[in-house]
Amino acid sequence: MKQFISTADVPSVPRLVDIALEYKKNPFKDRALGQDKTLGMIFLNPSLRTRLSTQVAAKNLGMEPIVFNIDKEGWQLEMNDGVIMNGNTSEHVKEAAAVMGQYFDILAIRTFPGLKNKEEDYTEKYINQFIKYAGVPVVSLESATLHPLQSLTDVITIKERWNEPRKPKVVMTWAPHVKALPQAVPNSFAQWINAWGEADFVITHPEGYELDEKFTNGARIEYNQEEALKDADFVYVKNWSSYRDYGKITCTDNSWMVDNEKLKNTNNAKVMHCLPVRRNVVIADEVLDGPNSIVIPEAGNRVWAAQAVLSEILKG
Amino acid sequence: MKQFISTADVPSVPRLVDIALEYKKNPFKDRALGQDKTLGMIFLNPSLRTRLSTQVAAKNLGMEPIVFNIDKEGWQLEMNDGVIMNGNTSEHVKEAAAVMGQYFDILAIRTFPGLKNKEEDYTEKYINQFIKYAGVPVVSLESATLHPLQSLTDVITIKERWNEPRKPKVVMTWAPHVKALPQAVPNSFAQWINAWGEADFVITHPEGYELDEKFTNGARIEYNQEEALKDADFVYVKNWSSYRDYGKITCTDNSWMVDNEKLKNTNNAKVMHCLPVRRNVVIADEVLDGPNSIVIPEAGNRVWAAQAVLSEILKG
Amino acid sequence: MKQFISTADVPSVPRLVDIALEYKKNPFKDRALGQDKTLGMIFLNPSLRTRLSTQVAAKNLGMEPIVFNIDKEGWQLEMNDGVIMNGNTSEHVKEAAAVMGQYFDILAIRTFPGLKNKEEDYTEKYINQFIKYAGVPVVSLESATLHPLQSLTDVITIKERWNEPRKPKVVMTWAPHVKALPQAVPNSFAQWINAWGEADFVITHPEGYELDEKFTNGARIEYNQEEALKDADFVYVKNWSSYRDYGKITCTDNSWMVDNEKLKNTNNAKVMHCLPVRRNVVIADEVLDGPNSIVIPEAGNRVWAAQAVLSEILKG
Numbered sequence: 001m002k003q004f005i006s007t008a009d010v011p012s013v014p015r016l017v018d019i020a021l022e023y024k025k026n027p028f029k030d031r032a033l034g035q036d037k038t039l040g041m042i043f044l045n046p047s048l049r050t051r052l053s054t055q056v057a058a059k060n061l062g063m064e065p066i067v068f069n070i071d072k073e074g075w076q077l078e079m080n081d082g083v084i085m086n087g088n089t090s091e092h093v094k095e096a097a098a099v100m101g102q103y104f105d106i107l108a109i110r111t112f113p114g115l116k117n118k119e120e121d122y123t124e125k126y127i128n129q130f131i132k133y134a135g136v137p138v139v140s141l142e143s144a145t146l147h148p149l150q151s152l153t154d155v156i157t158i159k160e161r162w163n164e165p166r167k168p169k170v171v172m173t174w175a176p177h178v179k180a181l182p183q184a185v186p187n188s189f190a191q192w193i194n195a196w197g198e199a200d201f202v203i204t205h206p207e208g209y210e211l212d213e214k215f216t217n218g219a220r221i222e223y224n225q226e227e228a229l230k231d232a233d234f235v236y237v238k239n240w241s242s243y244r245d246y247g248k249i250t251c252t253d254n255s256w257m258v259d260n261e262k263l264k265n266t267n268n269a270k271v272m273h274c275l276p277v278r279r280n281v282v283i284a285d286e287v288l289d290g291p292n293s294i295v296i297p298e299a300g301n302r303v304w305a306a307q308a309v310l311s312e313i314l315k316g
Numbered sequence: 317m318k319q320f321i322s323t324a325d326v327p328s329v330p331r332l333v334d335i336a337l338e339y340k341k342n343p344f345k346d347r348a349l350g351q352d353k354t355l356g357m358i359f360l361n362p363s364l365r366t367r368l369s370t371q372v373a374a375k376n377l378g379m380e381p382i383v384f385n386i387d388k389e390g391w392q393l394e395m396n397d398g399v400i401m402n403g404n405t406s407e408h409v410k411e412a413a414a415v416m417g418q419y420f421d422i423l424a425i426r427t428f429p430g431l432k433n434k435e436e437d438y439t440e441k442y443i444n445q446f447i448k449y450a451g452v453p454v455v456s457l458e459s460a461t462l463h464p465l466q467s468l469t470d471v472i473t474i475k476e477r478w479n480e481p482r483k484p485k486v487v488m489t490w491a492p493h494v495k496a497l498p499q500a501v502p503n504s505f506a507q508w509i510n511a512w513g514e515a516d517f518v519i520t521h522p523e524g525y526e527l528d529e530k531f532t533n534g535a536r537i538e539y540n541q542e543e544a545l546k547d548a549d550f551v552y553v554k555n556w557s558s559y560r561d562y563g564k565i566t567c568t569d570n571s572w573m574v575d576n577e578k579l580k581n582t583n584n585a586k587v588m589h590c591l592p593v594r595r596n597v598v599i600a601d602e603v604l605d606g607p608n609s610i611v612i613p614e615a616g617n618r619v620w621a622a623q624a625v626l627s628e629i630l631k632g
Numbered sequence: 633m634k635q636f637i638s639t640a641d642v643p644s645v646p647r648l649v650d651i652a653l654e655y656k657k658n659p660f661k662d663r664a665l666g667q668d669k670t671l672g673m674i675f676l677n678p679s680l681r682t683r684l685s686t687q688v689a690a691k692n693l694g695m696e697p698i699v700f701n702i703d704k705e706g707w708q709l710e711m712n713d714g715v716i717m718n719g720n721t722s723e724h725v726k727e728a729a730a731v732m733g734q735y736f737d738i739l740a741i742r743t744f745p746g747l748k749n750k751e752e753d754y755t756e757k758y759i760n761q762f763i764k765y766a767g768v769p770v771v772s773l774e775s776a777t778l779h780p781l782q783s784l785t786d787v788i789t790i791k792e793r794w795n796e797p798r799k800p801k802v803v804m805t806w807a808p809h810v811k812a813l814p815q816a817v818p819n820s821f822a823q824w825i826n827a828w829g830e831a832d833f834v835i836t837h838p839e840g841y842e843l844d845e846k847f848t849n850g851a852r853i854e855y856n857q858e859e860a861l862k863d864a865d866f867v868y869v870k871n872w873s874s875y876r877d878y879g880k881i882t883c884t885d886n887s888w889m890v891d892n893e894k895l896k897n898t899n900n901a902k903v904m905h906c907l908p909v910r911r912n913v914v915i916a917d918e919v920l921d922g923p924n925s926i927v928i929p930e931a932g933n934r935v936w937a938a939q940a941v942l943s944e945i946l947k948g
Contacts, residue, residue, distance in 0.1 A: 028352055036660055038688055048390045048412065052419045055382050056354055066687050069389060073701060074680045075908065084912040086810045091908030094920070095927065096680065099907065102932030103684045178402045275415065276391065276407030280400040288410070295411065300418030344668055364706045364728065368735045371698050372670055385705060494718045591731065592707065592723030596716040604726070611727065616734030 001312040003131065004139045005124075006146050006188075007195040013155065014196065020156050020308035024301070027060045033314050034063025040104035041067045041141065044077075044126075045112040049275060050141045050149060053302035054108060060307055061314065066104070070096075079129055093126075097133035106313055107134045113144035113182050115247030121145060122212070137313045145212075147184045150274050151192035153305040157298045158199070158234055161270060167200045168233035169267070173225055174205030175256050175282040177239035180249050185274050186240050187215040194218045204228035206251040211243055225256060232266040237273050237283055259284035263292060270294045317628040319447065320455045321440075322462050322504075323511040329471065330512065336472050336624035340617070343376045349630050350379025356420035357383045357457065360393075360442075361428040365591060366457045366465060369618035370424060376623055377630065382420070386412075395445055409442075413449035422629055423450045429460035429498050431563030437461060438528070453629045461528075463500045466590050467508035469621040473614045474515070474550055477586060483516045484549035485583070489541055490521035491572050491598040493555035496565050501590050502556045503531040510534045520544035522567040527559055541572060548582040553589050553599050575600035579608060586610045633944040635763065636771045637756075638778050638820075639827040645787065646828065652788050652940035656933070659692045665946050666695025672736035673699045673773065676709075676758075677744040681907060682773045682781060685934035686740060692939055693946065698736070702728075711761055725758075729765035738945055739766045745776035745814050747879030753777060754844070769945045777844075779816045782906050783824035785937040789930045790831065790866055793902060799832045800865035801899070805857055806837030807888050807914040809871035812881050817906050818872050819847040826850040836860035838883040843875055857888060864898040869905050869915055891916035895924060902926045 003009050010016055023029070039058045043051065051067065058065040068074065077096050078089035085092065100107055109130050113121035127143040140148055162168045172189055186203075190211060193201045201219040203211070210221065222228040229235060237258050242248045257280070263269055271283065271292045279285055287293055319325050326332055339345070355374045357367065367383065374381040384390065393412050394405035401408065416423055425446050429437035443459040456464055478484045488505055502519075506527060509517045517535040519527070526537065538544040545551060553574045558564045573596070579585055587599065587608045595601055603609055635641050642648055655661070671690045675683065683699065690697040700706065709728050710721035717724065732739055741762050745753035759775040772780055794800045804821055818835075822843060825833045833851040835843070842853065854860040861867060869890050874880045889912070895901055903915065903924045911917055919925055 036692075038691065040684070043389070046390050048384070048386070048407070049415060051389070052356065052382060052384060052416065056419050059354065059380050060352075064691050066684060068680070068684060070680070072388065072704065073675070073683070074678055078911070082912075082917060085910035086913050090910065091680070092911050094911075095907055095909065095931075098928045099681060099931040100684065102928065103688050103935065275411055277411065278401035278406065279394070279408050279410075280398075281402050285398060296414045296418065299411075299415040303419065359705070362706050364700070364702070364723070365731060367705070368672065368698060368700060368732065372735050375670065375696050376668075388704065591727055593727065594717035594722065595710070595724050595726075596714075597718050601714060612730045612734065615727075615731040619735065 003137050004148060004309045004313065005127065005143065006148055007191050013192065016152060016308055016312065017156050017159055019312065020152070020304040021160060023060070023307045024304045030311055031060070031062045033311055034058065034061035037063045037105040037314060038103065039063050039065045039310065040100050040107045041065055042100065042107065042109045043067070043069045044071050045110050047110055047141065049299050049302050050110060054141065054306040056303050057306035057310055061310055063310065079126055093129040094133050097130045098135060101135035104136060106137050106139060106310065108139040108141050110141035111143055113184070115180055115182065115241060118246040139309060139313065142184055144182070145184055146188040146191065147274070148188055148192070149302065149305050149309065150185055151188040152309070153298065153301045154189055154236065154272060155192050155196050156301050156305060157272065157294065161294070162233070167198055169202065169231055170199040170234045170236065171202045171204060171228050171232040172236040172238065173228065173258065174209050175237050175239050175258055176252060176254050177278060177282060180241040180247055181239050183211055183240045183243055186211055186238050189236060190216045190219055202228050206253065206256065208242055208244055208250045209240065226265070229262060230265050232269040235263070235266060235269045235271050237271060239282055257282060257284060258287055260286050260290065263287065268292065272298050275299055317625070319453050320464055320625045320629065321443065321459065322464055323507050329508065332468060332624055332628065333472050333475055335628065336468070336620040337476060339376070339623045340620045346627055347376070347378045349627055350374065350377035353379045353421040353630060354419065355379050355381045355626065356416050356423045357381055358416065358423065358425045359383070359385045360387050361426050363426055363457065365615050365618050366426060370457065370622040373619050373622035373626055377626055379626065395442055409445040410449050413446045414451060417451035420452060422453050422455060422626065424455040424457050426457035427459055429500070431496055431498065431557060434562040455625060455629065458500055460498070461500055462504040462507065463590070464504055464508070465618065465621050465625065466501055467504040468625070469614065469617045470505055470552065470588060471508050471512050472617050472621060473588065473610065478549070483514055485518065485547055486515040486550045486552065487518045487520060487544050487548040488552040488554065489544065489574065490525050491553050491555050491574055492568060492570050493594065493598060496557035496563055497555050499527055499556045499559055502527055502554050505552060506532045506535055518544050522569065522572065524558055524560055524566045525556065542581070545578060546581050548585040551579070551582060551585045551587050553587060555598055573598060573600060574603055576602050576606065579603065584608065588614050591615055633941070635769050636780060636941045636945065637759065637775065638780055639823050645824065648784060648940055648944065649788050649791055651944065652784070652936040653792060655692070655939045656936045662943055663692070663694045665943055666690065666693035669695045669737040669946060670735065671695050671697045671942065672732050672739045673697055674732065674739065674741045675699070675701045676703050677742050679742055679773065681931050681934050682742060686773065686938040688935050689938035689942055693942055695942065711758055725761040726765050729762045730767060733767035736768060738769050738771060738942065740771040740773050742773035743775055745816070747812055747814065747873060750878040771941060771945065774816055776814070777816055778820040778823065779906070780820055781934065781937050781941065782817055783820040784941070785930065785933045786821055786868065786904060787824050787828050788933050788937060789904065789926065793926070794865070799830055801834065801863055802831040802866045802868065803834045803836060803860050803864040804868040804870065805860065805890065806841050807869050807871050807890060808884060808886050809910060809914060812873040812879055813871050815843055815872045815875055818843055818870050821868060822848045822851055834860050838885065838888065840874055840876055840882045841872065858897070861894060862897045864901040867895070867898060867901045867903050869903060871914055889914060889916060890919055892918050892922065895919065900924065904930050907931055
């Protein structure tokens with residue numbers, strides 16, 4: 001594997017899932033693989049799970065993770081070409097990425113979308129600039145439109161809980177939130193579930209919250225949440241802001257929150273969320289504290305997803 | 317040892333002190349103990365000694381410390397149950413603690429009191445929420461009411477300097493400060509000196525600064541500083557805000573500052589402080605720069621205290 | 633080597649350059665040298681290259697780097713003696729440095745000048761306080777008036793590109809900037825090139841930008857940039873604020889920016905800069921994106937400079 005930004009970089013999603021599950025059984029079997037290798041982890045935005053699980057994954061492979069909060073410990077980067085840099089940006093990504101490429105064997109980056117300029121966000125300008133200039137493999141720790149380490153984790157989490165011959169019904173449902181959030185997690189979940197190909201996949205959300213078809217194509221879209229959730233085996237809950245009316249909150253209907261009542265007509269569905277989750281806004285306490293929630297082991301699987309990705313890149 | 321929050325978690329204080337002093341002689345003898353183990357160090361507040369000494373202690377044991385300034389690099393945690401999370405908190409401690417418990421073998425946390433709500437602080441709500449949900453052993457890097465790594469260090473520091481058959485006279489004296497500080501260090505020092513049982517222990521402070529008897533019980537309280545300091549072998553200097561008039565500064569009498577004059581009637585007492593110390597407010601330059609101060613080697617002992625605690629938890 | 637603040641600490645600059653170039657060929661040959669040793673890296677100011685390259689260098693030597701952003705993760709230090717500390721500073725450097733000296737085998741520190749008080753800056757008050765109280769070798773990660781890891785890197789970068797019997801002509805040229813910057817990099821470059829002694833060294837800048845002669849003595853000063861650049865083999869570009877009119881910007885003449893036109897009469901000169909560089913203010917895009925720029929491999933060499941310095945200090 002040469003980089004890890006989207007499913008397009010992955011020769012086989014099922015194989016990558018298997019590699020991750022092998023690390024879960026035997027975390028230290030490739031301890032020598034990362035010897036004398038460094039992973040630069042560059043944060044332009046906050047992170048908890050991605051940050052900590054990737055550090056642990058790197059150490060499991062004997063690789064040294066070096067974390068750099070460039071937004072707080074460094075300075076603001078210029079992302080646009082040809083600019084006269086007499087403003088607030090102190091360094092161009094051309095230099096910053098290339099220099100970090102001199103220090104690290106793999107460069108991992110987290111960068112959120114601005115949610116103001118759809119084209120800028122959806123061309124993945126920021127992470128693509130890093131890819132262009134780093135000169136070493138780049139791993140996304142979440143970019144403007146995708147969060148592949150999360151989605152690989154989600155596929156792993158479904159797969160390890162499903163032994164039946166039929167495909168599981170996986171329903172991704174929009175839920176309310178107080179802030180305008182990126183579409184990265186739902187875009188990415190759709191892309192990965194589609195690329196995996198082992199699920200009956202349904203997406204439900206209020207009208208106006210349609211995601212970019214480039215990612216959802218192949219999934220059934222159902223505007224009626226109750227109808228969508230019927231017989232679900234896995235319910236993936238997530239808020240996102242509108243893609244059509246870009247970056248806006250166009251629905252504040254709290255009845256979309258997932259509570260036990262919503263799970264009644266499911267097939268005793270397991271409930272997933274990427275976290276952090278706002279309790280009693282996105283998902284009710286009774287669900288998160290009840291037997292259907294698998295959000296904690298889901299987050300735990302982040303380690304094995306990151307370890308699979310880093311190992312495949314180290315193997316080249 | 318299952319966790320490290322207070323003396324109640326320690327089977328034998330003298331034994332733990334001995335373990336620490338053995339590490340001081342031979343820092344790397346248990347280098348294999350922490351192999352493939354990770355220590356999550358979560359900071360909700362600033363730290364210098366605790367942070368750096370615990371990192372060094374973990375490395376000495378072959379354990380990987382991973383530091384996370386959750387207040388700056390992550391987001392604000394919700395600590396209350398049943399809340400509709402539509403405000404400033406982005407993640408509930410139920411998820412945050414449980415997820416970090418998935419990544420680390422031991423979770424170490426620093427969290428200060430608010431000094432506004434005595435009951436909330438003294439029930440140790442924050443650290444108890446972490447303990448409840450982490451699922452792995454929790455080590456206090458200072459909590460609302462106690463600072464056990466500091467106090468273990470202080471006992472070590474006294475013990476290694478005392479060879480006489482009689483018990484040393486240890487006097488903890490209140491001193492002035494410009495800010496309202498927690499009672500964690502004095503509470504904890506009292507608890508540990510009492511649990512150690514090898515000192516003649518006196519506490520002196522202005523009236524109104526009485527600490528919670530739960531911690532000081534067994535010590536003699538003396539409101540006259542001069543009287544208290546007579547024949548002292550060790551003088552432990554520390555400011556704290558009022559416990560009775562909770563979190564308030566009720567005395568600004570600068571004559572409580574410790575200078576050489578104050579040491580005249582002591583038994584050439586060694587002077588201790590947890591640091592950071594405001595010079596010429598809490599302790600005079602002449603003391604800190606003179607032969608009686610042991611604050612630097614005291615701070616150095618933080619490594620061995622942390623190493624003893626981590627090793628005992630790793631051993632189970 | 634006992635410390636690394638300026639050329640005065642280096643027994644032989646050419647020998648140190650050779651050591652660095654040996655590490656570049658064989659980064660892991662001294663992996664055992666730093667075993668069980670810790671490097672404390674203390675930042676009072678932002679950093680990218682210095683921070684990341686020094687971490688990598690320490691790991692290459694088997695040494696553990698522990699990074700501490702004391703300005704953000706700790707608190708403000710008092711640098712003046714005899715002060716009654718009832719203001720904004722929470723800890724005196726006497727304690728902070730001495731305590732960190734208890735935890736680390738080597739202490740590395742970055743501290744910028746205030747650019748307000750020339751005498752305070754040029755006596756290197758801050759880093760000298762650390763040296764005085766740390767009790768262990770101190771490495772400068774850039775101080776008020778010098779940046780020795782950068783300058784050692786620069787000499788390495790010139791040396792590895794020069795095989796002719798004659799000395800290369802090295803020209804350091806002032807360039808415009810929007811902010812008042814320290815003189816640390818140009819002072820240090822002058823000091824190191826002079827100490828190296830293998831270059832024909834010219835400095836060019838507008839009148840009023842003369843640097844402290846203590847560092848530049850031995851170099852030719854030429855106020856005409858075009859004249860200075862003639863036949864240059866290496867052009868070192870850097871902005872600095874006035875030393876004479878201390879910390880002020882006294883020239884805003886954009887014609888000092890280095891573009892391809894400026895390189896015409898050079899000997900196809902290689903262009904260097906310490907980075908970060910403001911594009912199209914200090915150096916034009918056409919130069920930085922063209923074949924004459926060596927700023928990226930120059931930054932890459934920071935690793936070998938740091939590794940040479942740390943190894944020499946570890947060897948005592």
